[in-house]
Amino acid sequence: MNAALKAAQTALNAIILGKEAQLRLALTCLIARGHLLIEDIPGVGKTTLALALAKVLGLDFQRVQFTSDLLPADILGVSIFEQASSSFRFHPGPVFAQIMLADEVNRASPKTQSALLEAMEERQVTAEGETRRLPEPFFVIATQNPAHQIGVFPLPESQLDRFLMRLSLGYPPVVAERALLMDRDRRDLLSELAPSLRAAELLELQAQARDVKTSPALVEYLLALLRATREHAGLRQGLSPRAGLALRRAAQAFALIDGRSAVIPEDVQAVFVPCVSHRLMPANEADGGAPTAEEILASVAIP
Amino acid sequence: MLPRPALTDYLPHRTLLRLLAVLLVVIAPHLWRLPWWEGAAVVSLVVWRGLASSRQWGLPPRFLKLMLAIAAFIGVYSVFGRVTGQNAGIALLVLMLALKLTEMRSRRDVMVVVFLMYFLLATHFLYSQEMWTIAYLFMSVIAITSVLVDVHHPGEPLPLRTSLRLGGRLILHSLPLMVLFFVLFPRIPGPIWGLPADAGPTRSGLSDSMTPGDISSLILSSEIAFRVRFEGAPPPKKLLYWRGPVFREFNGRSWNQSTQDLMDRTWPVAELSGEPTRYEITLEPMRNRWLFALDLPDPRQLPMQSRIDRMATVVVDAPVIERRLIRWASFTSYVLEPELRPRDRERDTRLPPGSNPRATALAQSWRTQGMGDAQIVDAALTMFREQPFYYTLEPPRLGTHSADEFIFDTRRGFCEHYSSAFAVLMRAAGVPTRVVTGYQGMEANAYGGYYLVRQSDAHAWNEVWLEGRGWVRVDPTSMIPPSRIESSALEAMAGNEARDRLGSLERAKYLLEARWDWANARWNEWVLGYGPEMQKEFLSRFGIERQRQMLLVLTAGITLALLLVGWVAIRRAIPPRVTERALLLWRAAAKRLAKSGYVQRPDEGPRDFVDRVVSREPGLFEPLHTVLDAYLRLRYSGEQSPTLEHEFAAAVKRIRRV
Known part of the structure; x- marks a missing residue:
C-alpha cells in the first residue's frame, strides 16, 4: 500500500517539478477527505496539478470554469425530457466526477458558489426532489486568483471553512523551471501517465488515516494551538472546533503518508499553516496587528 | 575622563514621553502653590528629560546631580525656613521627584518615579478634598496606572487607549476594596496622625482678637463658613446669631481673649427652657479652636472633643483643619448666668484708664441722671438709631480714642465699630458688657433644604448682663436704619431679598451655583463627614x-x-507535576544536549530537534535516534513497554558532551 503511495508521489513530482511539499499536502488533503483551495496567479500549474492527481489516482476528472453567469444546474446537473422514453432523465453535472476542478471559484455568483459548497459538505446532491450520492472518493480542487479584481464574489468566511486546506503553488525554483522549459510538454507527459493507485485503494488509505493514533500528549498540543488563536487580541475570533477536527484529520493523513501510525508534533506543524491560514480573521483589517499562522505556530510551546 | 555613555533608555521613547506627561499632570496643582523658581525648575527638568531621550544626550555626571540635590535643599530652606512640614516637605518632594529624572535609567528608577507619583498624588488631599479634586485624583491615578502598565509591557508600546483602558480597569477592580476600607477602617477623631502644624487648607475666618477692619475683609468674601440643616422649621431671623469667640479684654483699641479665660475650665450657669432647636452644621475648616452654634447650645449634648467655656463658646482641643459634621441642640430661650460673680463684674466693666474720655463722660452722665442698667442700654441704642450714624464698609481710620472719635466725630463704621463703641459706653456706665463675634443670618439653598452661612455673614454684637435676665444679646449695628446704609455695603450684604430682583441670566447663574453647592453639601455630608460618629452609627446598624x-x-x-x-x-x-516517564527522559536528554549548546526551542518538535543536532553532530546519530524513536513510540504512539523505557534511559546516558 505504502509502495503505491510512494509511486504516486514520484509520478506527481515528475509532472509538477520542484513542488514536493505542496504535492504532499495536496495528497494529504485528498487522503484526509478534505477539499483543496488553491490560491494563485494563473499559469503556475493548478489545472495540471488537478489533472495529474486524477490521473495518478485513477479517478475521473471534470473541470468547470466558473463565470458570473454560471447557474447551480450547470454544476449539479439537470433533468431533460426524453421523447424516446417520454420521461425526464437526470443528466448529472460535473460535480458527479471523483475529482472536480472548480476554476476561479470566486467569479461565480454566491448562489452557484453555495450550491457547490453544499455538495462538497454533504457529499450528495438533491435535484428535483431526488437525492443522489456523489461518487467516492469525491475531491474538489477550487482555485481562485488572490489579486483584487473587479467582478468577483469573495467566498464568505463560513464557506472558506469548508476547504480543509488552502495552498498556493508559487513560481517553481530555477532548477525546476529550467527542466520544465527544456523538457516535453507537460500535457503529453500527463497522457502517458499510468495510475499508481486504484480508487478502492484510495478509499482504503482514507480509512487507514482515520485510525492513525493521536495520543493525549498530541491532543494537548492541538488544544494549545487552538487556545492561542482564541486568546490572541489581534484576531477577531479563534479557530472553531470544526477547524480543530480538520487539523487533526490533516495531521493524521500527513503521518500516514510519512509511513507512521501515530501523529507527532511535526505532522501538526506541517499541516497547520495550510489548514488554518484561511480561517484566521484579523480583528482589525487596517493595522497589521493580526498574527499569521506561522507566528501562532512559533508562539506555542509543544507540551 | 571617559566620555559619558550616550543615553540608552530602559523605556521606549513614547512610553517615556507618556510618563513625563503624567508627571506634569500629577505635579500641576502643586505648581501654583510652589515658589516660581521651583515650578520653572520642574518644568525645565521634564522638558530636558524628553529632549535628552530623543536626542541621545547623556545623563549628568554624579557630582552635578549631587550639586543639584544640595541646591534643592538650600532653595527650599531659604523659602520656607525648614525642609519638613506640609508646604516645605511637598516642595522638596516635588523637586526631588523632578531631579530623579536626571538619573532615571534602569527599571528600578522608573518604578521609583511611578511610586513617588502615587505618593505625591495623595498629598493633594492635604490641600483640598472637594469633589473636583477627587475627580482629578481619580483621573491621575488611572493615568499613573496606565504608565505602570506601559512600563511592564515589553516591546512596542501599547496604543494609548489600550493602556488607559487597562489602567482604568485595574483602578475599577480596586474600587470595592477602597470602599471597604473607607467604611470599615477605624476613623480617628481629629488629626492624631501628627499632621504638620501648617497642614490643611488655608481659609479665612474669624480671628482670636477683634481690631477694627478685621471683619470688613470677611464681609467681602463669599466663601462658605458652614452649612446648616434644621430638623424642624428654622428659628426666626432675629434669633439667628451663630455664637463664636467672645472678647472681654479691651486695650483701648482691640478686643482680646485673656489667657485667664482660656485657662478657665468652669462652666457658666445656664437655665434653659422650652424645646431645643435641633440642627446639623457642616463646618468648613478655618483653623479655629471654636465651633459655631446658635445661642445657646445645650452643654449636655456637645460634640466629641469639645467643651463649653466660661463665655458659652464651644471650644475644641485642636484647631479645626478638616471639614466637620456637628449635630447640635440649641435652646433659643435661656438665662445665662443669673448670678454674676463679683470678679466677673469687675472685669466686664473694666476700661483702660484714661482712654475715651468723652464717651466715658457721656455714659457717666446717663448714670448720674439716675438711669438703671436697662435704660442706659436703651439710651445708647436710641443714640445710634436717631443720631446720624452710618453703616459703611470703608470707614475713616480711627486714632487712639477709637470710641470717642467714632461716637462724636466720624460716625461711620460697621459692626465692629458699633459693638466696640457700645461696649465702651456700657462699661463706662458700669454695665457689664462683652463683645461677641460670630455669624448672623443665613441663606437658603434653592435645592437642598439647607442653609448657607458665608464669611460675608460675619458679625460682631454685644452681650450685657442685666439683673434677673443674665447675659442679654444686644446688636447695636441693627439700630442703623436701611436709609443710612451705604450702597456698597448694601450690595455686599444683599441677601435673599435681592435675589428675587435678579435678571434671568443672573438668576440662572445663581441657581447653578445653588445646585453646585447642593452637590458639594452632599459630598461633605456623606463622604467627608464620615467621621468617627457617623461610622459608629453606620456600623451599629450591622451589629x-x-x-x-x-x-x-x-x-x-x-x-x-x-x-x-x-x-x-x-x-x-505552578505547572502540574510531570509524572510521565517518557517526557522526563526526553527532558533529561534535552538537558544533556543543552550542555553542548543545543537547546530545543519551545515550538520545536522532537524530530526536528534531533535532525538539527544530528546534522551538526553526526557522532550523536545512534543515541539520539534511539532516544527519538523511543520517545515518539512511548509518548505519541501510546506504547507501554518497560523494556523500551529501559533502552530509552540507556540511550540518554550515551549522549556525550560535544
Whole structure:
C-alpha cells in the first residue's frame, strides 16, 4: 500500500517539478477527505496539478470554469425530457466526477458558489426532489486568483471553512523551471501517465488515516494551538472546533503518508499553516496587528 | 575622563514621553502653590528629560546631580525656613521627584518615579478634598496606572487607549476594596496622625482678637463658613446669631481673649427652657479652636472633643483643619448666668484708664441722671438709631480714642465699630458688657433644604448682663436704619431679598451655583463627614458595636481575601507535576544536549530537534535516534513497554558532551 503511495508521489513530482511539499499536502488533503483551495496567479500549474492527481489516482476528472453567469444546474446537473422514453432523465453535472476542478471559484455568483459548497459538505446532491450520492472518493480542487479584481464574489468566511486546506503553488525554483522549459510538454507527459493507485485503494488509505493514533500528549498540543488563536487580541475570533477536527484529520493523513501510525508534533506543524491560514480573521483589517499562522505556530510551546 | 555613555533608555521613547506627561499632570496643582523658581525648575527638568531621550544626550555626571540635590535643599530652606512640614516637605518632594529624572535609567528608577507619583498624588488631599479634586485624583491615578502598565509591557508600546483602558480597569477592580476600607477602617477623631502644624487648607475666618477692619475683609468674601440643616422649621431671623469667640479684654483699641479665660475650665450657669432647636452644621475648616452654634447650645449634648467655656463658646482641643459634621441642640430661650460673680463684674466693666474720655463722660452722665442698667442700654441704642450714624464698609481710620472719635466725630463704621463703641459706653456706665463675634443670618439653598452661612455673614454684637435676665444679646449695628446704609455695603450684604430682583441670566447663574453647592453639601455630608460618629452609627446598624470587633472583622476579611488571591495565584503559577516517564527522559536528554549548546526551542518538535543536532553532530546519530524513536513510540504512539523505557534511559546516558 505504502509502495503505491510512494509511486504516486514520484509520478506527481515528475509532472509538477520542484513542488514536493505542496504535492504532499495536496495528497494529504485528498487522503484526509478534505477539499483543496488553491490560491494563485494563473499559469503556475493548478489545472495540471488537478489533472495529474486524477490521473495518478485513477479517478475521473471534470473541470468547470466558473463565470458570473454560471447557474447551480450547470454544476449539479439537470433533468431533460426524453421523447424516446417520454420521461425526464437526470443528466448529472460535473460535480458527479471523483475529482472536480472548480476554476476561479470566486467569479461565480454566491448562489452557484453555495450550491457547490453544499455538495462538497454533504457529499450528495438533491435535484428535483431526488437525492443522489456523489461518487467516492469525491475531491474538489477550487482555485481562485488572490489579486483584487473587479467582478468577483469573495467566498464568505463560513464557506472558506469548508476547504480543509488552502495552498498556493508559487513560481517553481530555477532548477525546476529550467527542466520544465527544456523538457516535453507537460500535457503529453500527463497522457502517458499510468495510475499508481486504484480508487478502492484510495478509499482504503482514507480509512487507514482515520485510525492513525493521536495520543493525549498530541491532543494537548492541538488544544494549545487552538487556545492561542482564541486568546490572541489581534484576531477577531479563534479557530472553531470544526477547524480543530480538520487539523487533526490533516495531521493524521500527513503521518500516514510519512509511513507512521501515530501523529507527532511535526505532522501538526506541517499541516497547520495550510489548514488554518484561511480561517484566521484579523480583528482589525487596517493595522497589521493580526498574527499569521506561522507566528501562532512559533508562539506555542509543544507540551 | 571617559566620555559619558550616550543615553540608552530602559523605556521606549513614547512610553517615556507618556510618563513625563503624567508627571506634569500629577505635579500641576502643586505648581501654583510652589515658589516660581521651583515650578520653572520642574518644568525645565521634564522638558530636558524628553529632549535628552530623543536626542541621545547623556545623563549628568554624579557630582552635578549631587550639586543639584544640595541646591534643592538650600532653595527650599531659604523659602520656607525648614525642609519638613506640609508646604516645605511637598516642595522638596516635588523637586526631588523632578531631579530623579536626571538619573532615571534602569527599571528600578522608573518604578521609583511611578511610586513617588502615587505618593505625591495623595498629598493633594492635604490641600483640598472637594469633589473636583477627587475627580482629578481619580483621573491621575488611572493615568499613573496606565504608565505602570506601559512600563511592564515589553516591546512596542501599547496604543494609548489600550493602556488607559487597562489602567482604568485595574483602578475599577480596586474600587470595592477602597470602599471597604473607607467604611470599615477605624476613623480617628481629629488629626492624631501628627499632621504638620501648617497642614490643611488655608481659609479665612474669624480671628482670636477683634481690631477694627478685621471683619470688613470677611464681609467681602463669599466663601462658605458652614452649612446648616434644621430638623424642624428654622428659628426666626432675629434669633439667628451663630455664637463664636467672645472678647472681654479691651486695650483701648482691640478686643482680646485673656489667657485667664482660656485657662478657665468652669462652666457658666445656664437655665434653659422650652424645646431645643435641633440642627446639623457642616463646618468648613478655618483653623479655629471654636465651633459655631446658635445661642445657646445645650452643654449636655456637645460634640466629641469639645467643651463649653466660661463665655458659652464651644471650644475644641485642636484647631479645626478638616471639614466637620456637628449635630447640635440649641435652646433659643435661656438665662445665662443669673448670678454674676463679683470678679466677673469687675472685669466686664473694666476700661483702660484714661482712654475715651468723652464717651466715658457721656455714659457717666446717663448714670448720674439716675438711669438703671436697662435704660442706659436703651439710651445708647436710641443714640445710634436717631443720631446720624452710618453703616459703611470703608470707614475713616480711627486714632487712639477709637470710641470717642467714632461716637462724636466720624460716625461711620460697621459692626465692629458699633459693638466696640457700645461696649465702651456700657462699661463706662458700669454695665457689664462683652463683645461677641460670630455669624448672623443665613441663606437658603434653592435645592437642598439647607442653609448657607458665608464669611460675608460675619458679625460682631454685644452681650450685657442685666439683673434677673443674665447675659442679654444686644446688636447695636441693627439700630442703623436701611436709609443710612451705604450702597456698597448694601450690595455686599444683599441677601435673599435681592435675589428675587435678579435678571434671568443672573438668576440662572445663581441657581447653578445653588445646585453646585447642593452637590458639594452632599459630598461633605456623606463622604467627608464620615467621621468617627457617623461610622459608629453606620456600623451599629450591622451589629458591629465596638471598634475592636470592627478591626477583627476587617483583619479577618482582608486576610481571607488575600489568602484566596494567593491560593489562586499559586495554583496558576505552578505547572502540574510531570509524572510521565517518557517526557522526563526526553527532558533529561534535552538537558544533556543543552550542555553542548543545543537547546530545543519551545515550538520545536522532537524530530526536528534531533535532525538539527544530528546534522551538526553526526557522532550523536545512534543515541539520539534511539532516544527519538523511543520517545515518539512511548509518548505519541501510546506504547507501554518497560523494556523500551529501559533502552530509552540507556540511550540518554550515551549522549556525550560535544
